[in-house]
Amino acid sequence: MEFDLDIAIIGGGIIGSSLAYVLSQKGDLSIGLIEQNANIKGENQSSRPSGVIHAGIYYPGETEPLKARLCVEGSRMLYAFCRQHGVPAARTGKLVVAVDDREEEYLEDLFARSRDNGVTIEKLSAAQVKEKEPNVRAQCALYVPDSGIVEPTALLDKLYHLAQEQGVMGLTSTKVVAIRPLARGFELVTRTSRGEKESFTAKTLLNAAGLFADDVARLFNPGFPFTVEPVRGESAKFYKSVRPQLATKMNVYPAPYGYFNETGEKAVVSFAEFKQLTAQGKITRTVGVHLTPTFDLSDVQAAEGATSFARNYYVGNTVTIGPVKTVGLGKEDYASQLKTEEVYADAVRSFFPHLGLEDISLHQTGIMAVPKQNKDFVIQRDEKYPDAMHFIIDSPGLTAGLAIAEYVSAQIRKDLS
16 A cells, blocks of 8 residues: 555644654655644643753652653753754753751652762752852752753744754644554544645554644544543743842752642652652652743843843743642633732742742743653553554653654654665
């Protein structure tokens, strides 16, 4: 049988666009990328993240091996890609702070895990923290020099357009409405936003549909074992130029903690209790609400002391606070039941005490695809139809995107040979 495409990629977010970019490098494969939004930077989890480049400190190798490996590899690849292609990115560094003895226990575990994952990390005293970030309150902290930020929509745009330049056919405003397995490969039926239907065949199907990856999988395999839980993350912002007490230049995170699955309340417990409750499935670990510097865009010369990047981007005056997470609101609810400014102030007051309600304004909302049945990335072949591969990628997917694409590219090419 003659196929229309070698590879059909469903979803044009960071994972889909990274796959398209990496797989198109040699120019020997016919690839189509299908995105339901009219713009590749439209409403999806890739266009509304915090923009943090993670170094790989949070992921235990024994339970989250893909995250542990691919975040570290992806961070290196991402910085290199951004340097090569003029995407705004900066190693701002990260502080993970403890404000008391209980939180310091959590940092000790995080320090050991970071070393296991091969991440450069340093313990800082309160005085050393004050030298790096005078307005941050901490008993001690971990300093992660390779953590940073990227402008996520610029990254997404560059990956997609480079893939197009290398021959990838982009189909935006297009939704996959039916998938029929063939003896080998698949027939896909799509519908555009204007209602036009089209069908074509592909040898390999890569399901990177993000929040809708489980829905896409069940179009041809109703027994798909994973369910996407949409986790909404809201953020606020403040301007560090308002007064000297708000100045900050790094990613600043609290010590990680857990929240009770039934109530969503923070689990203020010892680290020993945290491990026990996590093993029992009663709480879920979170990196917490944090401060993130962002890129500003200016048509004029960057302010004195700011760092300039391609296309007039620079690490500027805006700092985001978030994410504040909510579950149970659906895959497309970006606006109901929004958190108030008080929630953000309370979340960071222990380590950033000078921030007042009058400083805070609401920023943006994103929704992340989290696999309910799995703590790690879901990257696997379909159990029934192995010519398909599924991706359900939550944080740190932005950082790991290029490494994820490299991780599977050799196997995909082998399948097509």
